[in-house]
Amino acid sequence: MLKRVLIGLGAIFMVVVLIAGIILFRTFTFGGNVEVQTVELADVPDFNGEEIAKRLSTAIQIRTQTVSAGDPRPGQEGPWLEFREFMTSSYPELFNTAETNLIDDHTVLVRWAGRDETLDPILMMAHQDVVPVNMGTMDDWDASPFSGAIQDGYVYGRGTMDDKGSLVTILEAANALVASGYQPTRTIWMLFGHDEEVSGSGAQSAVDYFERENIRMEMVLDEGFFVIDPFPLTGSAVALIGIAEKGYVTIRVTARAAGGHSSIPPRNSAGVQLAKAILALDENQVEADFTKPPISQMLSAVAEDMPFTQRMAFANLWLFRGMVGGEFAKSGEANAIIRTTTAPTMMAGAVKENVLPQQATALINFRLHPNDSIESVLQHVRDVTSEIDGVTSDIAEASGIGSEASPVSPTSNRAYAVLASVAREASGGAPVAPALVLGATDSRWTTEISDSIYRFVPTVIPSSDVGGMHGTNERISIENLERMARGYAQIMVGMSSE
Numbered sequence: 001m002l003k004r005v006l007i008g009l010g011a012i013f014m015v016v017v018l019i020a021g022i023i024l025f026r027t028f029t030f031g032g033n034v035e036v037q038t039v040e041l042a043d044v045p046d047f048n049g050e051e052i053a054k055r056l057s058t059a060i061q062i063r064t065q066t067v068s069a070g071d072p073r074p075g076q077e078g079p080w081l082e083f084r085e086f087m088t089s090s091y092p093e094l095f096n097t098a099e100t101n102l103i104d105d106h107t108v109l110v111r112w113a114g115r116d117e118t119l120d121p122i123l124m125m126a127h128q129d130v131v132p133v134n135m136g137t138m139d140d141w142d143a144s145p146f147s148g149a150i151q152d153g154y155v156y157g158r159g160t161m162d163d164k165g166s167l168v169t170i171l172e173a174a175n176a177l178v179a180s181g182y183q184p185t186r187t188i189w190m191l192f193g194h195d196e197e198v199s200g201s202g203a204q205s206a207v208d209y210f211e212r213e214n215i216r217m218e219m220v221l222d223e224g225f226f227v228i229d230p231f232p233l234t235g236s237a238v239a240l241i242g243i244a245e246k247g248y249v250t251i252r253v254t255a256r257a258a259g260g261h262s263s264i265p266p267r268n269s270a271g272v273q274l275a276k277a278i279l280a281l282d283e284n285q286v287e288a289d290f291t292k293p294p295i296s297q298m299l300s301a302v303a304e305d306m307p308f309t310q311r312m313a314f315a316n317l318w319l320f321r322g323m324v325g326g327e328f329a330k331s332g333e334a335n336a337i338i339r340t341t342t343a344p345t346m347m348a349g350a351v352k353e354n355v356l357p358q359q360a361t362a363l364i365n366f367r368l369h370p371n372d373s374i375e376s377v378l379q380h381v382r383d384v385t386s387e388i389d390g391v392t393s394d395i396a397e398a399s400g401i402g403s404e405a406s407p408v409s410p411t412s413n414r415a416y417a418v419l420a421s422v423a424r425e426a427s428g429g430a431p432v433a434p435a436l437v438l439g440a441t442d443s444r445w446t447t448e449i450s451d452s453i454y455r456f457v458p459t460v461i462p463s464s465d466v467g468g469m470h471g472t473n474e475r476i477s478i479e480n481l482e483r484m485a486r487g488y489a490q491i492m493v494g495m496s497s498e
């Protein structure tokens with residue numbers, strides 16, 4: 001008997017040792033195989049952050065603010081005209097050399113011709129417009145949001161990060177290169193949309209133009225990510241290069257029931273059924289998946305810098321998937337990275353408080369992870385609510401920008417190697433990780449003209465400053481402006497050298 005118990009314990013012990021061995025082996029080898037290709041970066045002109053700050057300050061003072069699709073309205077084009085005048089007069093070397101075209105009146109398309117017309121060009125993007133400042137938050141700013149104040153080593157104001165900082169430093173880079181006598185081998189296009197924050201129609205029209213002209217891009221670079229310091233998963237700086245962005249769809253959930261007077265309500269009236277459906281969708285989120293790019297690549301890239309327990313969990317998702325998923329789901333941002341998010345936004349029912357609605361509706365806004373499609377999310381909603389009587393779902397023709405998630409761009413090409421090298425230099429050697437952009441950028445229109453679309457700004461942003469984008473105290477440091485101009489110049493030269 002005792003012998004049998006001992007043999008049994010021995011067997012259990014062996015299994016435990018084996019599992020522990022597998023866990024540890026996977027932990028220590030996790031991410032070790034990630035090798036980011038790098039290139040040698042060329043010399044570029046020196047940039048003076050103080051001078052760039054002055055020009056950015058001027059750009060911030062021009063209120064190219066968009067509120068709804070179709071802006072600027074007739075009679076309100078003044079700021080866009082002024083902004084164009086600012087660009088051409090501030091960067092004369094570039095604008096005297098390159099061709100400029102206007103698309104949809106206000107989107108600016110610049111073509112700096114390369115020496116070799118047989119090579120596919122590259123496209124550098126940024127947008128001219130900015131979001132408004134929320135009513136009642138004006139006084140929370142350390143400097144007035146349209147003052148362009150330069151103080152404590154920062155330029156303050158709406159658009160400093162999103163996205164005039166990029167626009168100005170792309171122009172700084174190109175202008176300095178032209179002034180130094182440089183001409184790219186590959187043609188460089190610059191696209192400055194006028195309405196990214198409301199519809200992106202300008203960038204869309206510009207991409208239509210490229211399609212008509214049969215122009216394909218070797219690389220597209222737009223806003224989206226940067227070096228973030230510290231990165232929540234590792235506690236230190238990580239350079240995030242966006243290789244995909246989420247899609248967008250709004251689904252209308254409708255509950256129908258007999259209406260009538262609210263003095264004799266039945267159980268399960270339309271409002272109640274709708275509430276059940278919303279609750280079911282909240283409790284049954286779209287499945288997360290850590291095993292596919294870009295999330296799988298991001299986790300491997302930062303693995304070596306993770307604390308041991310986190311690294312162990314991510315390396316052994318076969319065992320810890322539920323726990324990791326639960327941890328991610330606790331934070332809104334982390335949850336948004338790993339899955340298609342579910343956000344009930346608008347709800348409607350009866351027109352009067354003593355009338356039972358025959359129909360109650362909710363609009364649910366989903367941000368699509370590359371693993372999901374508009375069709376699969378609609379199916380998910382129907383599956384989850386199939387047991388609730390009277391409930392149907394369809395795609396809402398809302399004003400929003402319905403679009404599938406973008407394709408995932410490669411990390412094995414020269415474009416990624418150049419961006420990774422620039423990111424590494426700009427950050428003083430931080431690990432570089434591919435990432436998923438959660439919002440929509442103008443680059444979403446470019447999937448028909450390029451396979452290599454990246455969303456990265458060569459700048460180091462403290463995590464405490466990230467909230468300034470679309471929020472209060474948006475600002476960019478003078479040190480970062482110098483980094484950005486240098487980084488963009490390195491990218492232009494690095495991509496044009498072959």
Ligand SMILES: [Zn+2]
Pocket residue numbers: 127162163196223
């Ligand atoms: Zn933006």
